[in-house]
Amino acid sequence: MELYDSTIREIMLRIGSHEPRRWPYEPELGWQDVGRNELVLAGDAAYELGGSSLPACNCTCVTTGAELVPADEVLLIGPDLGQLHADAAFARIAMLHVNAISDDDQEAFRTIRDMEFVKYHIHPKGYMMRISPESGREQVRVSKKALAQGISFRSIGNSFIRKYKENKLIDHVRIIFVTGDWTLCRDLTSVTKRVDAITLTLNHIMDGLSTDCSVCSFKPVCDEVEGMRELHFKKGAAPSKL
Numbered sequence: 001m002e003l004y005d006s007t008i009r010e011i012m013l014r015i016g017s018h019e020p021r022r023w024p025y026e027p028e029l030g031w032q033d034v035g036r037n038e039l040v041l042a043g044d045a046a047y048e049l050g051g052s053s054l055p056a057c058n059c060t061c062v063t064t065g066a067e068l069v070p071a072d073e074v075l076l077i078g079p080d081l082g083q084l085h086a087d088a089a090f091a092r093i094a095m096l097h098v099n100a101i102s103d104d105d106q107e108a109f110r111t112i113r114d115m116e117f118v119k120y121h122i123h124p125k126g127y128m129m130r131i132s133p134e135s136g137r138e139q140v141r142v143s144k145k146a147l148a149q150g151i152s153f154r155s156i157g158n159s160f161i162r163k164y165k166e167n168k169l170i171d172h173v174r175i176i177f178v179t180g181d182w183t184l185c186r187d188l189t190s191v192t193k194r195v196d197a198i199t200l201t202l203n204h205i206m207d208g209l210s211t212d213c214s215v216c217s218f219k220p221v222c223d224e225v226e227g228m229r230e231l232h233f234k235k236g237a238a239p240s241k242l
Contacts, residue, residue: 002063003202007194027158033159040142049084050088050138050139051141056089058094058119059196061195062101068095073174076154076177079180090139090178092178097171109202124151126151127142128142
């Protein structure tokens with residue numbers, strides 16, 4: 001799975017100059033999960049990540065390249081949850097190193113989608129996520145009570161990693177949080193939209209639609225992403241390795 005590799009490298013390059021804080025995965029430090037999306041009313045919220053029309057984005061990148069995601073870790077650029085006092089720009093990125101992807105295109109695509117949908121099954125107490133598949137925005141209301149109890153991105157990141165690693169195909173997970181940096185979050189929004197475009201193009205290919213590039217709206221993605229065009233034209237022949 002190399003389709004997202006160049007994007008992973010670009011994201012790490014963009015955030016590298018910001019010297020993120022790093023924490024190794026410690027599952028026992030994960031925040032309490034309440035099993036369903038908890039309603040945090042405006043009056044109970046301290047602030048909203050991605051609120052007030054500020055940039056807010058998320059994406060999931062899958063790779064079989066162990067060197068791209070060599071360990072389980074949480075990265076943070078910007079203020080931690082306990083240091084914020086007002087709405088802030090926000091980005092959350094998940095990078096997954098997987099140990100195997102099926103040679104069958106359809107099964108591989110379903111596997112990737114299942115991994116992407118993990119974000120809908122994480123429900124930290126006092127941390128209400130609102131995710132829009134259409135716009136790619138991820139907004140989070142953080143409750144005053146959760147802040148008083150010591151919620152942090154370190155604990156939230158551990159919760160994400162713990163949930164992802166329930167899938168035995170996933171070896172390592174890197175969770176990246178960015179807060180407060182309007183410019184960086186805006187730039188990452190453009191990158192996360194490209195990730196969505198790759199996934200949509202995969203869906204297009206799996207549906208077996210036209211391979212006539214002159215009429216295909218996904219041509220720019222195939223032109224830019226290494227391996228995408230080959231995958232498109234192999235579809236319908238022998239199964240191709242993602």
